[in-house]
Amino acid sequence: MRLFRILLLFSLLCLSCAGPVVAAGAEQAYRKATESHQRLMGSAKKQQHRDQWLAVLDRFTAVVEMAPGSSTAADALFMAAQTCEGLYRVSWVKNDARRAVELYLNLARQHGESSLADDALARAAEIEETVFKEKGEAYRHYAQIVEGYPRGDQAAAARIRLKALSDHAPPSPPAASPVAAVRGGGELTGLRIWSNAGYTRIVLDLSRAAEFTANVLPANPATGSEPRLYVDIAGSAAPQLLSEVTTVEDGLLRRIRTGVPGENRVRVVFDLVSFGDYKVFPLEDPYRIVVDITGSGAPEIRSADAELRSLPPAPQDGIGRILDQAPAERPLKIHIPEGQKNGKLRRIVVDAGHGGKDPGAVGVSGVLEKDVTLAMAKVLARRLEQAFGCEVLLSRNGDVYLPLEERTGFANKVGADLFISIHANASTNHNAYGVETYYLNFSKNEQAMAVAARENGTTLKQVGDLELILFDLMANSKINESSRLAAEIQKSLVEKLGRHYKNIKDLGVRQGPFHVLLGATMPSVLVEAAFLSNSREEGRLTDNKFHERTADAIISGVRNFANALEMMAAR
Incomplete structure (x- = not known):
């Protein structure tokens, strides 16, 4: 005692x-x-x-x-x-x-x-x-x-x-139905979701631009409530077609709820299982709000989970189309690798720029960028598989339209180690020619900003606005790795293509705010292989031999990058 x-x-x-x-x-x-x-x-x-x-x-x-x-x-x-x-x-x-x-x-x-x-x-x-x-x-x-x-x-x-x-001053008595009070506001027209282990991307489609805010409510052990993230969209109405509750249960996000907490405002609430960080940013034309959530959730990804849930129905969705395009004899695996522990490449996503209703640049004789990039991407994918024995997936293998945010969303979902987006350049100066490789970053270069505006399908002003959004995205993006990958690919392209063609001009490695690279969780680059606006280079871009040589050059750059990774992993 x-x-x-x-x-x-x-x-x-x-x-x-x-x-x-x-x-x-x-x-x-x-x-x-x-x-x-x-x-x-x-x-x-x-x-x-x-x-x-x-x-x-x-x-x-x-x-x-x-x-x-x-x-x-x-x-x-x-x-x-x-x-x-x-x-x-x-x-x-x-x-x-x-x-x-x-x-x-x-x-x-x-x-x-x-x-x-x-x-x-x-x-x-x-x-x-x-x-x-x-x-x-x-x-x-x-x-x-x-x-x-x-x-x-x-x-x-x-x-x-x-x-x-x-x-x-607040009205008394309270105003009638908040939804009915919305005047001239945009409409929340769709909700698109796809998940990865520890990562979920949601896209909120709106009929027009709208102001929005985002906030996190932490978990409260006293009440047993889980963490929540919510996005308030001003001047917006929720359509009857959109369910008030969308169950997700992907190990990170439990469900999504929509409601109208006040006049001229729609709230989208994300009930979370676990929470690490989030990014919320808008994209234009059409206007949508992208929500990226990361956490410790590690669900077992089954084939049934591969479909993107949204309005319009799933068959029209971009990620759904990607998954549907997987060859029957080689079904798409949704196994998420743990990562490059030994520096080896396990999975690469090759993105063919543009497609469907988005033709991209148009050559001097009418050649479309979307056709050139698809042909080059298919050759590159086949050669990458042969060179590394890894799985290579195409963001699209047909003439279909994919919103830019769905391309890296797909790469994140399948746990890609690299993301390579293939494009053809264009300029109002028809004498411009050469090859250049981009990675995501701020840019002080007017030419790089112009290329970003063209590839994003936006104006230079909107690209400038995107620079501000990048403040919130830089911390988790693979900037250093992407810059090294871009440098290796650019060097190889100039050296190897220069052995077969005259006038291969090295335009260098550049950085810019490209929508197609936003949110990628792996090293990612955008390759501008040649200028469609230049008659000599347009001819090369339609030649299968040029496609093969360009693919071999990119593979050489990827190999140098992968070897450096392997050496670092072995230290």
């Missing part, structure tokens, strides 16, 4: 000391986070790099996790929100501003007694009003200040804003 009392006393003593120790650690971490924020704000160069902002943000959020109920956590939340707000002023990515609002509101909810609570509500209201044009939300936050902190330093300014926004 005496020993028990001693142990109990010792335990109570440890508990009494734990609080001060944790608080001291949080305060020290907060000081270091503040110093890193000051260094960031003092360097215009650092402010141009997203990873610098995110590193500071991580420091502040780590403080919150260390001592969530402390006054230091409130300070850290406010600084984290300010960091996101500062990032938005550089990136102009609205998800950054949305995250700032969420952090400010978390501070107000969790630390209502803090002197920063009314300041946080004021900042949230200003962002809602000026960035998102959500004046009703801004009114609500200003009202919270006046009602909850009438003597705070933000109250006077909040009263002024309430008068200015009086037309946006």
